[in-house]
Amino acid sequence: MPDIYVDPDAIPDEILDGMKESLERRAATPQQATALQSYLGDVDFPNGARVLDIGCGTGPQSRTIAAIPGVGEVVGVDQLEPFLERGRELAVDLRNVSFEQADARDLPFDDASFDVVVLHTLLTHVPGPEGVLSEVHRVLKAGGSVAIYDGDFTTMSVATGDDDPLQACIDAFVDDNVHDRWLVRRLPGMLREIGFDPAATRSHGHLDTDAPVLTLGWTLRGAYYLVAAGKIDQAAADALGAEAHRRIDGGTFYGYMNYVSMVARKT
Ligand SMILES: C[S@@+](CC[C@H](N)C(=O)[O-])C[C@H]1O[C@@H](n2cnc3c(N)ncnc32)[C@H](O)[C@@H]1O
Structure with missing residues (x-):
């Protein structure tokens, strides 16, 4: 099965509702909140910065960025209107955040109209990530920055030994929820080709042990995908x-x- 985000109209309602909640829960974990703060610290936000958050989901990163002193406005964009509706509810008290539906590969914004663009766990889900990065390059002002944060999905594991049956759930999750598991390893070259100068690059390990919000969710969803593919039964x-x-x-x-996070400037 392909990445669930590639055909968003086909996502069953009960899965979509669960995804809205799990994106918010993920962003609220201390490890993910720390990773976001850490890579946003690598970004130069000019005073009054206009920021575009592409693939914003329900908007947890948009809300955090909007609270950075000096940031003027954050526009969150996603292909899924139900995510944006929830994003608007959660950001109702923030006057400098708005949300718009759009495809990351065809942005409805003028050339050179943003100071900073954030792609937080978007790129590995999109067929044709070069098309997204070209659009990011177009809408960024000269000298503006793109900040990318994404999973190195080749490292996702819940195995504690060889042939661990739980790892089959994780492998099914990656197959059905990620378009290109290798993408972050090719990103520096891709960024340079499009006209960016990669600067700060960081690794952010996420380890779940006693309260595994992320990896338990991925395991259970992977089990659901295995049933949907007819590979195992519900029992x-x-x-x-x-x-x-x-x-x-x-x-x-x-x-x-x-x-992995990478911040790169438009040259
Ligand atoms: C893993 S979620 C990340 C959401 C949010 N940034 C977060 O971390 O909570 C990926 C998001 O990218 C969106 N997305 C995937 N492909 C897209 C595309 N071509 N254009 C716009 N959004 C897209 C999905 O709808 C989804 O909301």
Whole structure:
């Protein structure tokens, strides 16, 4: 099955509702909040900066960026209107945040109209990431910055040994939820080709043990995908979920993925 985000109209409603909640829960974890603050610290926000957050989902990063002193305005863009509706509710008290539906590869904005563009876990989901980066280059002012944060999905694991059955759930999750698991490893070259000068690059390991918000969610969703693909039945998926919870209760759960951030300037 392809990445679920590639055909958003086909996402079942119950999955979409769960995704809205899980994006907010993910952003609220201390490790993810720290990673966001860490790479935003690499970005030069000019006074009154106009910022575009592409693939904003329900807008957790848009809200954080809007609170940075000196930031003038944040525009969040996503292909999924239900995510944006939730984003508008959550940002109702913020006067400098707005949300618009658009495809990242065809942005409805003028050339050179933003100081900073943020792509927070967007690029690995889009077929044709070069098209997104070309659009980012077009809408950025000269000297403006793009900040990219994404998973190195080749590192996603919940295995604690060879042939760990829970890893089958993670592999199914990556197959059905990520378009290009290798993308971040090719990003520096891609950025240079499009006309960016890559500057700060960081690695942000996410390790889940006792309260595994991210990796437990990925495991359970992977089990759902295995059932949907007819590879296992619901009883087997329930057993995999029970095994994940047994490990959490027993203090033996271990989930990991490395994220990478890159900030690059438009040359
Ligand atoms: C993993 S979510 C990240 C959402 C948010 N940045 C966060 O971290 O909570 C990826 C988002 O990218 C959006 N997306 C994927 N492909 C897109 C495209 N071609 N144009 C606009 N948005 C897209 C999805 O709808 C989804 O909201």
